[in-house]
Amino acid sequence: MKVHCLGTTGYHPNDHRHTSCYFLPADGIVLDAGSGMFRLPPLIATDRLDILLSHAHLDHVIGLTYLHDILYTRPVQKVVVWGEAAKLKAVQEHLFHELIFPAPIKVVWEPIDDRKQIKIGVGGAVTAAWQHQQHPGGSVAYRLHWRKTNKTLVYATDTSGDLSPPSLQWMKGADLLMHECYFRDDAKQWAIKTGHSWTTRAAEVARDADVSRLVLTHINPLATGPDPVDLNLATSIFKNTQVASDGDVIEF
Ligand SMILES: [Zn+2]
Numbered sequence: 001m002k003v004h005c006l007g008t009t010g011y012h013p014n015d016h017r018h019t020s021c022y023f024l025p026a027d028g029i030v031l032d033a034g035s036g037m038f039r040l041p042p043l044i045a046t047d048r049l050d051i052l053l054s055h056a057h058l059d060h061v062i063g064l065t066y067l068h069d070i071l072y073t074r075p076v077q078k079v080v081v082w083g084e085a086a087k088l089k090a091v092q093e094h095l096f097h098e099l100i101f102p103a104p105i106k107v108v109w110e111p112i113d114d115r116k117q118i119k120i121g122v123g124g125a126v127t128a129a130w131q132h133q134q135h136p137g138g139s140v141a142y143r144l145h146w147r148k149t150n151k152t153l154v155y156a157t158d159t160s161g162d163l164s165p166p167s168l169q170w171m172k173g174a175d176l177l178m179h180e181c182y183f184r185d186d187a188k189q190w191a192i193k194t195g196h197s198w199t200t201r202a203a204e205v206a207r208d209a210d211v212s213r214l215v216l217t218h219i220n221p222l223a224t225g226p227d228p229v230d231l232n233l234a235t236s237i238f239k240n241t242q243v244a245s246d247g248d249v250i251e252f
């Protein structure tokens with residue numbers, strides 16, 4: 001399984017990172033549609049794309065407006081956009097308002113609200129479950145499972161980091177946890193205030209959910225130095241941790 005990191009920051013892009021977008025080419029699965037989505041075309045390997053939205057904040061949906069160029073460069077037969085009904089409605093009404101972006105996109109909008117899990121990817125090979133997260137306006141985490149290989153990926157972004165037993169149980173034993181870490185510990189108060197995670201919290205989630213590997217995402221765009229999250233601190237809590245960068249390909 002390969003995850004291509006197309007955009008690894010939140011809020012706004014910087015010189016090295018675009019906003020949240022991750023791609024699994026073999027299954028045509030896109031995790032969030034941030035500004036990094038413009039990087040999709042050369043990687044597309046299927047005739048269907050399933051785009052899973054964590055929520056509708058701009059840094060996670062702006063890339064939907066790039067689909068005209070993406071699909072002009074690399075046409076596919078079907079694009080499905082999954083998310084909570086209220087978020088899909090907000091995107092359709094506001095992001096695609098004729099005064100904001102006057103060219104509608106040809107996608108199928110699929111609300112997840114009434115479904116405990118959905119089948120996505122080519123031939124429905126991947127099962128995706130979701131759970132609510134604490135974040136302004138709410139967001140959802142996704143748990144992807146591949147029947148064939150019995151691999152599990154949890155994508156949890158725009159969350160203050162949930163250490164409750166039900167949430168940890170839901171993430172339990174994932175082969176890969178992609179968890180946001182917008183702030184370092186010294187800005188923990190900002191993390192709590194804005195519904196984001198800090199280094200210790202993200203590492204604790206990985207440790208307590210007993211996952212195999214943690215990749216930190218949604219890195220603060222103002223943290224442009226070589227060590228945006230204090231990686232030593234993270235690895236002192238959960239050893240198998242890395243920080244995602246644009247262009248990374250994570251194999252699991
Ligand atoms: Zn965000």
Ligand SMILES: [Zn+2]
Pocket residue numbers: 055057135158
């Ligand atoms: Zn957000």
